[in-house]
Amino acid sequence: MKKLLNAPSDLVKEALAGMALAHPxxxxxxxxxAFLVRADAPVRGKVAVLSGGGSGHEPLHGGFVGRGMLDAACPGAVFTSPTPDQILEATRAVDGGAGVVHIVKNYTGDVMNFEMAGELARDLGITTETVLVNDDVAVENSLYTAGRRGVGATVLVEKICGAAAEAGRALADVAALGRRVNEHGRSMGIALxxxxxxxxxxxxxxxxxxxxxxxxGIHGEPGRRRAKLEPADRITEMLMHPILDDLPFQAGKDVLLFVNGLGATPLLELYVVFRKAHEIAAARGLRVVRSLVGPYITSLEMAGVSITLLQVDEEMVRYWDAPVHTAALRWGV
Structure with a gap:
């Protein structure tokens, strides 16, 4: 094992210290x-948006803390859910009186611990709503979850919910929008x-x-099958067709196409995949009106790619385009 670390037990703590120094x-x-909050938290009168999960998926979630996206993120140990006390204290730290939306990837530990933290927060008088992300079409159940896993659509839910909250939308509206994004997003990945x-x-x-x-899966969980390595275009087809067939996406609709690197795949290769995915979407009669390409939800140093397709409406596009200023995502500011 060759990694830039000191003691494995200190890895997350030292990385958080580095983030604090890099982005004061x-x-x-x-x-x-352990948790991160935006520099001006809590913002009075604004719905707060909080997410979290195991470390090792950076920049998810801490890299998305800032204006127009997350108010807080709770990092667990590598590939391990954050604890209820982390989530509760982060919830308290960002509550501005308008309630807190918890965005939770569908993994058993995450779901259980966020549920416990939400109950404790409500006992303290903090209103919370949960948005569960379960966009992975690859398998129905896995080693870490009952039901579908939450993967790439998490980034899109966090951005769109964060922008809606920044615009002053009410708690129920922000949560409902996040659920709609999840319902209209599908993802699938492949590891090399x-x-x-x-x-x-x-x-x-x-x-x-x-x-x-x-x-x-983003923790290295088995997928549908083990296969021989294929050219990039064929791999892209293997991912796009199950995604397109699952919703199913409707011809004439607008979509956001997100091609994500799992940690070790260079952008050069991700754009090769994006090119083919765009071609396949267009052949189905879809209009790719927004895009995101890069390593935004990773699996340490895994080589591979995931594709997320979101059927968008006018409201989603407006909040996607809204200004965001975080360590990992920035535009419009």
Whole structure:
């Protein structure tokens, strides 16, 4: 294992310290329990948007803390859910009196711990709403979850909900919008290599030099099948067709196309995938009106790609285009 770390047990704590030093104008880091909040939190009268999950998926979630996106993020240990006390304290830190939206990826630990934290927050008089993200079409159940996994659409939900909250929308409206984004988004990924969790010190699974895992999860969970490596266009077809068939997406509709790198895949290759995915979407009669390309929800150093397609309406596009200023996503400011 070759990684830029000191002791594995200190990895998340030291990374958070680095984020605090690198982005003092954007966010603040609370040490015990660990969470990040936007620099001006709490914003009085504004709905707060909070998310979290295991570390190792950066920039998700801490990289999206800032104006126009998340008010707070709770990082667990690598590939491990944050604890209820982390989530509760972060909720308290960002509550501006208008309530807090919890955006939760559909993994068993995340769902359980956010649910417990939400109940405790309500006992303290803080109103919360939960938006569950479960956009992965690859498998119905996996090692980490009952039902579909939450993957790439999480980034889109966080951006659009964050912008709606920034615009002054009410708690129920922000949550309903997030649920609509999730309902109209679908994702699927493929791995070309495994990743190594620092505490384990060895790859989380094995792939032969000519193999790929179709439908991989962001923690290295098995997908639909193990297959021989194919050219980029064929791989893109393997991802796009299940996505398109699942919703199903309607000809003549507008979509946002998000091609995501899982950690070790260069942008050069991601744009090759985007080109083919755009072609396939157009052949189905879809208009790609917005796009995002890059490593935004990763799996440590895993090589691979995921594709997320979101059927957008005018409201979603407006909030997608709204100004955002975070460590990992910035436009309009």
């Amino acid at each position: 104008g954007l966010l603040r880091v609370h040490v015990d329990p 290599s495994p990743c190594t969790v620092p505490h384990a010190g060895k790859p989380s699974f094995e792939l032969g030099p000519d193999e790929m895992e179709v439908g991989i």
